[in-house]
Amino acid sequence: KAGVTQTPRYLIKTRGQQVTLSCSPISGHRSVSWYQQTPGQGLQFLFEYFSETQRNKGNFPGRFSGRQFSNSRSEMNVSTLELGDSALYLCASSPRDEYEQYFGPGTRLTVT
Amino acid sequence: DAKTTQPPSMDCAEGRAANLPCNHSTISGNEYVYWYRQIHSQGPQYIIHGLKNNETNEMASLIITEDRKSSTLILPHATLRDTAVYYCIVRVSRGSTLGRLYFGRGTQLTVWP
Numbered sequence: 001k002a003g004v005t006q007t008p009r010y011l012i013k014t015r016g017q018q019v020t021l022s023c024s025p026i027s028g029h030r031s032v033s034w035y036q037q038t039p040g041q042g043l044q045f046l047f048e049y050f051s052e053t054q055r056n057k058g059n060f061p062g063r064f065s066g067r068q069f070s071n072s073r074s075e076m077n078v079s080t081l082e083l084g085d086s087a088l089y090l091c092a093s094s095p096r097d098e099y100e101q102y103f104g105p106g107t108r109l110t111v112t
Numbered sequence: 113d114a115k116t117t118q119p120p121s122m123d124c125a126e127g128r129a130a131n132l133p134c135n136h137s138t139i140s141g142n143e144y145v146y147w148y149r150q151i152h153s154q155g156p157q158y159i160i161h162g163l164k165n166n167e168t169n170e171m172a173s174l175i176i177t178e179d180r181k182s183s184t185l186i187l188p189h190a191t192l193r194d195t196a197v198y199y200c201i202v203r204v205s206r207g208s209t210l211g212r213l214y215f216g217r218g219t220q221l222t223v224w225p
């Protein structure tokens with residue numbers, strides 16, 4: 001089975017722009033979670049989707065949004081990028097609630 | 113917020129057992145203990161999880177104390193490839209926050225030759 005894939009792997013954007021990141025979960029997995037990792041704050045939960053519905057949301061501003069499609073693929077969007085949004089964005093999928101999460105390789109976003 | 117406490121760093125000789133401790137003194141009855149590791153700039157990798165019994169799989173063993181306030185992850189024969197940051201996480205088994213993992217700072221394990 002293929003693992004969680006994330007595209008693109010690396011991205012450079014300018015402050016004020018917006019960005020969309022994509023995540024394809026493991027086949028059959030219905031839950032997708034997103035995390036942001038920075039050296040200062042570590043790994044922080046952004047949001048989680050299950051069957052196209054956002055089920056959990058972390059403490060991030062409204063500039064961060066996401067969605068999940070009927071095939072469980074998910075996208076996250078960050079609008080009006082700030083320098084502090086530079087981070088590794090990780091996506092994780094899980095087949096069911098009580099199962100472990102499997103992480104993708106991440107998208108490295110640099111905002112200049 | 114993370115509900116676990118781990119030492120920031122540990123080291124271990126190659127071939128020896130690595131024992132990584134974790135304190136989770138406020139753990140609730142419906143919370144599991146999960147362990148993940150992250151090799152530099154890669155996505156975290158699931159290792160093992162348990163509720164109250166000791167668990168073992170092909171990667172590691174998890175020892176949970178009887179009062180469930182602490183646990184130890186054991187890598188029986190550490191290799192250089194086990195050098196990573198190890199995260200101990202407590203996670204509810206059901207409810208509205210089920211899909212959410214709280215990562216602390218973890219333990220940087222360095223395996224030396």
